[in-house]
Amino acid sequence: MHVAESSAPLLEMHGIEKTFPGVRALDGVDLDVRAGEVHCLLGQNGAGKSTLIKVLAGAHQPDAGHITWRGAPASLSDPQAAMSLGIATIYQELDLVAGLSVADNIFLGREQSRFGLARPAVANRAAGELLTRLGHPEIRPGAEVGSLSAAAQQMVSIARALSQDARLIIMDEPSAVLDNEEVERLFGVIRDLTAHGVAVVYISHRLEEIRQIGDRITVLKDGRTVATGLPARETPTREVITLMTGRTIEYVFPPRRARVDTAAGPLLEVEGLSLRGRFTDVSFSVAPGEIVGLAGLVGSGRSEILETVYGARKATAGTVRLAGKRLRHGDVGAAVAGGIGLAPEERKSQALLLDDSVYRNISISSLGRFARGGFLRGGAERAAAREQVQALDVRPADVSRIVRTLSGGNQQKVVLARWLLRDCRVLLLDEPTRGVDVGARSEIYALIRDLADRGVAVVVVSSEIPEVLGLADRVLVIADGVVVAEAHADELDEHRVLDLVMEGTVAHAGAAPGTTGPTATKTEGDVA
Amino acid sequence: MSEGATATVATGSPSPSGGNGRAGLLAGPLGRNLGLVIALALLCIVGVATAGDRFASVDNVLTILRLASVIGVVSVGMTFVIIGGGIDLSVGALVALASVWASTLATQQIATDFHWIVMVVTALLVGAGAGLVNGVVIAYGKLVAFIATLAMLAAARGLAEIISNRRTQIIQDRDFLAFFSGDVLGIPTLVIIFALVAVAGWVLLNRTTFGRRTFAVGGNAEAARLAGIRVQRHTVKLYVLSGITCGIAAVMLMARTTTGSSTHGTLYELDAIAAVVIGGTLLVGGRGTIVGTVLGVLIFTTLGNVFTLNNLSSSAQAVARGVIIVLAVLLQMRLANRETRTRISKSPPAGALSAPGGPGGTAGGGSAVPGAPAGARPGGGDLQT
Numbered sequence: 001m002h003v004a005e006s007s008a009p010l011l012e013m014h015g016i017e018k019t020f021p022g023v024r025a026l027d028g029v030d031l032d033v034r035a036g037e038v039h040c041l042l043g044q045n046g047a048g049k050s051t052l053i054k055v056l057a058g059a060h061q062p063d064a065g066h067i068t069w070r071g072a073p074a075s076l077s078d079p080q081a082a083m084s085l086g087i088a089t090i091y092q093e094l095d096l097v098a099g100l101s102v103a104d105n106i107f108l109g110r111e112q113s114r115f116g117l118a119r120p121a122v123a124n125r126a127a128g129e130l131l132t133r134l135g136h137p138e139i140r141p142g143a144e145v146g147s148l149s150a151a152a153q154q155m156v157s158i159a160r161a162l163s164q165d166a167r168l169i170i171m172d173e174p175s176a177v178l179d180n181e182e183v184e185r186l187f188g189v190i191r192d193l194t195a196h197g198v199a200v201v202y203i204s205h206r207l208e209e210i211r212q213i214g215d216r217i218t219v220l221k222d223g224r225t226v227a228t229g230l231p232a233r234e235t236p237t238r239e240v241i242t243l244m245t246g247r248t249i250e251y252v253f254p255p256r257r258a259r260v261d262t263a264a265g266p267l268l269e270v271e272g273l274s275l276r277g278r279f280t281d282v283s284f285s286v287a288p289g290e291i292v293g294l295a296g297l298v299g300s301g302r303s304e305i306l307e308t309v310y311g312a313r314k315a316t317a318g319t320v321r322l323a324g325k326r327l328r329h330g331d332v333g334a335a336v337a338g339g340i341g342l343a344p345e346e347r348k349s350q351a352l353l354l355d356d357s358v359y360r361n362i363s364i365s366s367l368g369r370f371a372r373g374g375f376l377r378g379g380a381e382r383a384a385a386r387e388q389v390q391a392l393d394v395r396p397a398d399v400s401r402i403v404r405t406l407s408g409g410n411q412q413k414v415v416l417a418r419w420l421l422r423d424c425r426v427l428l429l430d431e432p433t434r435g436v437d438v439g440a441r442s443e444i445y446a447l448i449r450d451l452a453d454r455g456v457a458v459v460v461v462s463s464e465i466p467e468v469l470g471l472a473d474r475v476l477v478i479a480d481g482v483v484v485a486e487a488h489a490d491e492l493d494e495h496r497v498l499d500l501v502m503e504g505t506v507a508h509a510g511a512a513p514g515t516t517g518p519t520a521t522k523t524e525g526d527v528a
Numbered sequence: 529m530s531e532g533a534t535a536t537v538a539t540g541s542p543s544p545s546g547g548n549g550r551a552g553l554l555a556g557p558l559g560r561n562l563g564l565v566i567a568l569a570l571l572c573i574v575g576v577a578t579a580g581d582r583f584a585s586v587d588n589v590l591t592i593l594r595l596a597s598v599i600g601v602v603s604v605g606m607t608f609v610i611i612g613g614g615i616d617l618s619v620g621a622l623v624a625l626a627s628v629w630a631s632t633l634a635t636q637q638i639a640t641d642f643h644w645i646v647m648v649v650t651a652l653l654v655g656a657g658a659g660l661v662n663g664v665v666i667a668y669g670k671l672v673a674f675i676a677t678l679a680m681l682a683a684a685r686g687l688a689e690i691i692s693n694r695r696t697q698i699i700q701d702r703d704f705l706a707f708f709s710g711d712v713l714g715i716p717t718l719v720i721i722f723a724l725v726a727v728a729g730w731v732l733l734n735r736t737t738f739g740r741r742t743f744a745v746g747g748n749a750e751a752a753r754l755a756g757i758r759v760q761r762h763t764v765k766l767y768v769l770s771g772i773t774c775g776i777a778a779v780m781l782m783a784r785t786t787t788g789s790s791t792h793g794t795l796y797e798l799d800a801i802a803a804v805v806i807g808g809t810l811l812v813g814g815r816g817t818i819v820g821t822v823l824g825v826l827i828f829t830t831l832g833n834v835f836t837l838n839n840l841s842s843s844a845q846a847v848a849r850g851v852i853i854v855l856a857v858l859l860q861m862r863l864a865n866r867e868t869r870t871r872i873s874k875s876p877p878a879g880a881l882s883a884p885g886g887p888g889g890t891a892g893g894g895s896a897v898p899g900a901p902a903g904a905r906p907g908g909g910d911l912q913t
Contacts (some may be wrong), residue, residue, distance in 0.1 A: 245539045312754055336756025350754055353747045355814065363757045364744055367737040417754065 002377035008071065010035045010199050011056075011087075011168060018051055026062065027049040027223035027401055033168060038190060038200045040232055043220035048201055052220065053170055057089040057199070058082035072166075088161030089170040096153055098146030105125035106147050106160045116200075134189050150177035158189065169193065170201040175209055176434070185214050189396030191319045206437075206457040207237055219243040253470035254449035256489075264288055267457040268340075268426045270309055273318030278304040279481030282318070285427065286457040291448065293489065294461045295497050301481035302461045303345050306428045309459070310342045322426065336365060341419030343412070345430040345461075351415045352403050359385035359399035362417045388417035392447065408441030416447060426457045433467065445471055455491045465494045476499070477501060552872060561808065563859035567852065588833065590716060596829035597722035598623075598780045599799050600822060603807075604729040605773030606800040607821045611733070612766045613746035613813030614666065614673040617734040618680035619774050619800055622658050625688040626651040626778035631697040631788025644704035647782070652775035658684055659771020663764030664776040688790035697788040708783030718780050725776060730818040742766065746813025749758065772819045788823030802849070806856040827852065 009032040015411050018026040026048050033039045043049050054060040057376055058076040067074050069085055076082045082089075094486040095103050103123040104111075127141035136155045144158060154174055161169050171190075175183045190200055204210060214232030216224060217240065227243050247332070266285035273282045276438065277300035286292045294302040300306055307313045311321050315329030321327065322338045334419040344350035353361055363370060385399045392413045403414060410433065418428055432448065433441045448471060461500065462468050467477055469489050475502045477485040477492075485492075485500050541671060582588060602619050609616045629635065630651035639646040665676045699705060708717050733739035744752040745762050753759045774793075782791050803824035805876035809816025829851060835845040 310754075332753055333756055333758045344752055344754055349748070349750060351751050353744055353751060353814070356743065356747060360740065360743075364740070364752070364757070367740055371737045374738060375731075376735055376737060376740065378735075 008035075008300065009033065009068075010070060012056075012066075012068040014066045014068075016055060016062045016067070018055060018060060018062050025223055026055070028225070029065070029223065030225040030228055031218050033199045033201060033230070034206055035167070035196045035199050036194045037215040038194055038202050038232075039214050040199055040214040040217045041203045041238060042210070042217055045408070047244070048223040049218040049220055050172070051223075052203075053091075053172055054091060056082065056087055056168075056170055056208055058087075074300065074498075083164055086165055087170070088164055088166035088168070088372070090154065090157045090172065090174060092172045092176065096145045096156060098144070100145060102131075102139060102156050102159075103141040103143050104329055105156055106130065106141075107498060108160070110163075110336055116390065122299050127159065130162055131155065133162070133192075134159060135185070135192070136189075138303070151179075151182040152180070154186065155189070158193075162193075166198065168199045169202065170203075172203050173205065174202075175206060177433070183209065209241060210355050253414050254446045256449075256473055267321075267323055268309070268459070269321040269324075271318065271319045273305070273308060273322070274310050274316050275301075275304055276316045276335045278313075279478070279482065280307075282478075282483055284476055284483070284486065286459060288425070288455045289452050290474065291452050291458040291460060291472045293468035293475045294459065294478055295465050295468040296478035300478045300501070302478050303430050304461060304481075305478070306430050306461050307344075309335075310340060310428055312342070312344075324519035336422075338430065339423070340426035341365070341422060341424040343415045343419070343430060343432060344435065347408070347411055347415060347434075351418075352411060354404040355402060357400050358389065358394065358403055358406070358414055361403050361414050361498070362388055365418050366422045382478065384421055385417070392417050392420070393443065397471060405432055407440075408434075409436040409444070412436055412440075412444060413447075416444075424456060427459070429460045431462055432460060433462070433464075465497050469494065469497070479503075481488070539879040552736050554637050561817070561820050561823055563856060563862075564807065564820060564827065566859070567856050568823060568830065570835060571827060575830065575834040575837070576801060578836065582832065582837055588837075590714075590719065592826070592829050592833045594716050594784070595724070595832070596782065597705040597716075597775045597798060597823050599803070599829070600778065600825040601723045601725045601773050601777045602796055602802040603821050603825050604725050604818060605770035605805045607672075607729065607804050607807070607809055607816055607818055608742055609766050609770045610748045610801075610804050610809050610811060611813055611816040612742045612763065613749060614678065614766060615801070615811075616657065616662065616767060617674065617677040617797045618684055619679045619770065619777075620793035620796035621688070622655055622682035622774035623778045623781060623796055624769055624790050625658065625684040625691075626775045627788040627792045628688040628692040628697065628752040628790055629654045629788075630698055631782060632691060633697075636700055639701055639704070644701045644707070645812045647699075647701065647704060651778045651782075652772055652791070655771040655773070655775025655778065656768050657818060659768040659774070660764065661769030662771065664769065667760035667763035686835075688842060692788065692790050694790060694793075698716050698789065699782055699786050705783060705786055709782065718784065721780060723777065725773065725786065726818060726822050733818055738744065738762075738765070743814060746815075784858070799828065802853055806853055824856075827856070 002343070003493070004423075011031070012034040013029060013031040016026050016029040016031075019033075029048065029052055031039075031041075039051070040068050041049055045198060051060060051145050056076065058079040058081050061338075067076060069087075075083060076087070089268055097108065100108070103120065103126070106127045111123070124141040126138070131137060131362050134155055136152070136359065139152050139155060145153060148156070158169065171326055174186060183318060191204070195202060195371060201509040202210070202214060202220065210232055216228075216236060217230040217232050218228040219230070219240065221244060228242070232518070233350070264287065267288050268286040271283045271286065272281045273285065284292060294304040294305060308315045308329075310326065311320075311330050312332065320329075320336075325338070328334050344470045347355060353364070358381050363381045366384075367376065372379050372432070381401055386397075388394075389397050389399055394413045394417065396408050403411060406414065410481050429450075433444055436444060448458060448460070460468060460471055463472075465519065469492060474488060475489050475492055476498070477497055479501045553864050572583075602623065606616055606619060630647045635647055635650050662673075662677055662680050666670050666673050669676070711718050712720060733742065740780060741757050741762050744755070745766075746759060749759055768873070777796075778788075778792065782788050785792070803841030804816070804821050805811060805824075807817065807822070807824035808826065828849060832845055832849060835842075835848065
């Protein structure tokens with residue numbers, strides 16, 4: 001049914017196996033990719049996607065299995081071998097040198113030179129041509145890569161792949177750092193690449209994207225291929241999720257309580273909070289047992305609001321009150337001491353000590369509780385961590401395990417366990433399910449609701465609007481650093497939120513009088 | 529499924545993890561520092577072979593320990609700073625400044641009027657004060673530690689020269705000298721001080737919240753900050769701690785040489801950093817041990833002793849020192865890799881049982897998720913048609 005179907009496979013992998021000490025990462029993976037197709041690789045965290053990518057990139061050597069490239073057996077003994085065959089990988093964490101120019105990065109390792117002298121003019125021209133071909137002529141070849149946006153950096157990576165005459169480009173969650181418009185432009189580039197016969201292996205947690213851009217799907221589970229060659233557009237979502245998880249899962253959001261009891265008064269009050277250049281005059285309040293969601297696009301200021309409330313950024317105006325007591329701006333220690341916890345957006349760099357054990361990561365914010373006169377009681381500390389690990393069902397349930405070896409969902413649970421152990425009264429969650437597979441998401445949703453039911457005031461930020469709407473009791477819509485609407489979650493739907501965000505005004509909010517719009521925001525803030 | 533899984537975990541995990549814990553306590557420090565122990569043993573064999581009884585005598589061993597004690601105390605402080613993600617280049621200069629300040633005529637006069645403890649307190653306060661300046665400049669002034677302590681290195685030694693007028697100051701107080709040059713049950717006081725500092729350092733690093741926070745700050749400062757640790761304040765404490773160890777070292781050096789001098793402690797910073805690094809502490813922070821540092825100090829001191837006994841020049845000794853740094857760190861890395869590898873391969877029982885969905889779960893995984901493979905494959909077939 002597709003053009004791609006008739007063409008011969010560009011890459012075939014059969015029975016690929018890879019064992020790491022103690023972990024069988026790949027246990028018989030089959031994959032065939034045709035020239036000019038977008039082949040989507042799906043699987044939960046820990047299903048083996050990353051290992052498979054690394055085998056393709058030549059970074060890992062498989063223990064068993066065959067790889068055929070353009071009809072001939074191939075060995076991907078090292079990254080150079082993969083590159084010279086025409087396989088390029090664009091990792092989630094882009095491997096660009098921030099201090100070098102765009103052109104330098106594109107030709108890194110293959111610098112244009114004559115008699116040992118660099119020829120920047122030649123390189124710049126060639127880089128400019130590549131970027132123009134990708135539809136991004138606005139990226140200057142001379143610009144420093146570190147000063148570019150995430151989307152532009154991604155384009156530089158793709159340009160580098162093209163400059164190496166890549167026939168197959170592997171993209172590992174390229175959309176994770178992009179907003180909707182940037183994703184659209186990326187898709188434009190991908191379509192252009194495939195039209196020229198380049199194959200793309202596309203990895204994403206967002207099923208909607210796969211519908212949009214993908215041709216065929218391969219599903220991995222537990223290191224094995226459980227389905228391959230599924231048509232990307234026709235396969236029902238339910239089927240895909242069943243394949244990935246082995247059970248039927250819908251985005252199950254836990255039920256809300258009928259009415260949040262606000263009689264006790266708000267626990268967290270934010271009034272007129274501003275951070276110059278990021279957001280202005282943000283006011284909201286959260287009662288114990290309530291989940292408030294902040295919806296908005298990347299760059300709208302939603303994450304910054306959370307970080308400023310927490311004190312990780314220093315507010316330029318406004319107040320944050322916790323149980324009536326004013327918190328000093330820019331003082332994380334005071335926020336934590338008062339009972340606020342933050343699960344930040346970048347789990348690995350902002351929350352975890354990756355090379356430390358699970359229990360140390362959990363206890364880090366509550367060390368005082370396990371200390372007497374500064375001396376730690378190791379037994380009590382481990383026991384408390386073990387309790388949290390079991391309550392949250394972290395797998396494997398081994399508190400001595402190094403956190404780096406856990407999957408994204410389990411790492412997130414470790415972060416949550418840290419704040420649970422601390423008995424937080426206010427929990428700020430920034431993208432709580434980012435990089436978390438579909439199966440673990442429902443668990444995390446249930447966990448968050450359970451926390452709220454136990455009296456914790458929760459603020460959730462997410463770029464996935466359904467997630468905010470499904471999880472929160474009350475939603476603040478944020479556009480360009482301004483709260484454009486506030487309403488109960490069941491009074492909004494995804495389209496309304498998107499409209500509000502797009503308009504960036506309150507014009508559309510009038511439909512639900514009394515609950516949305518800036519006046520409502522103000523009054524609720526004042527009443528609180 | 530979860531019931532079955534947690535049940536197996538509950539019975540399965542305590543034994544392996546408990547076993548690991550036992551083994552970690554016994555074999556851990558030794559195993560992790562095996563390279564150093566081997567190096568030290570080799571040095572001793574060479575010492576016995578070349579110098580015989582002159583090396584293997586109680587007197588000589590005590591000499592080695594006494595020589596190791598001053599730099600050893602400084603290295604313990606340095607270990608904390610480096611694990612915490614910093615570096616302290618000013619330690620040698622701080623030793624000089626503290627020794628000079630504690631042995632000025634004025635200080636000695638007060639000491640004779642009151643008690644020699646005044647000199648000790650002065651040295652400790654000078655060390656702590658200079659460390660405080662280091663810490664504040666680094667933590668709140670946001671100056672790179674390398675630069676800030678390099679500046680302190682220059683300034684502190686200069687100040688020591690100004691105070692002492694570049695003269696060596698003789699310690700007059702007999703009680704002070706008698707106390708610190710004496711011994712307890714045949715063990716020199718200096719060695720006992722080193723042992724006490726090392727033990728206190730080990731406890732502080734491994735058994736207190738301070739130590740845990742040091743690892744966290746050095747391992748990932750941003751994560752530590754967002755976890756509620758007051759990173760800046762902790763950084764200041766680390767440099768104050770390093771300064772205090774410099775003060776202790778100054779007192780020990782004053783006792784050993786019976787002088788205070790602005791030339792004391794020259795190049796101590798390099799000796800201390802070398803000992804810390806061959807002791808297995810990562811220069812980027814987040815990981816390190818006191819035991820390794822102590823072994824590192826002993827290796828260098830023993831090396832010097834063996835060379836001296838064989839009448840070899842200090843230049844040859846410097847070359848050997850360089851070679852040892854490289855060899856010890858190489859050996860250390862190999863052994864550390866092997867150790868983590870064996871530790872991981874020992875754990876699969878726990879891993880396989882507790883990760884029902886995990887890739888390794890051949891039997892346990894399959895039974896834990898019964899519907900998965902059966903449900904998945906027919907589904908896949910339907911979709912393809």
